[in-house]
Amino acid sequence: MFGAFKPTNSLGGGLLWKIPWRLSKFQKARQRKRLRAVDTVVATLDKALAKKSITTKAVERWKEEMPVEQEMVPRDKYTIFDRKEKKYRKSIRKLPKWTRVSQRINPPGY
Template identity: 70%
Template sequence: MFGPFRPTFSLFGGLLWKRPWRMSRPQKYRLRQRLRRVDSIVATVDAALSKKGLTTRSLERWKAEMPTEEEMRPKDKYTMFDRKVKGYRKGVHKLPKWTRISQRLNPPGY
């Protein structure tokens, strides 16, 4: 076990994933800005299409189902439902690709 190919300390145990259990203040700020940016893009596309008298099914469905950033509770903004976790919630930053996937909808009551 001695020499150039000895195991590293992370393989001996200890904290392997250094992801904090809650989001930092700048992470929350950037998340809110991303949500607002998506809301503004949806509003801009909707205004442009309505000016031409057009509409799309996917845009109407988004507006009907997805809440805006102001309508979301902080619990839904920063956490997501996970049935495997003790309190059924985990931080949204623990989801892979959490900056690119919309997590606006969660089951009611959790």
């Protein structure tokens, strides 16, 4: 309790919120579900436009650059690149509004 290396607690103004680094299996399942929902929206748009033989830059670019959920590696689904972090990765939950923004690709090699 006392000594040089005692942990700081909330009373001492220390760290109170302990956010787990990893997502739970349920959070990961919901994350995959959200990724697939976005894939469905893009697929629907693409199919509807293809019927009228229209191409849209936004849809084409997304299809070209972004992997679908099944093609992504788990590292990219649940973590993002951060240059300041140990091993250059942090949990995707650190991304502001992470359940409502798309974050699929990371720098190659990291």
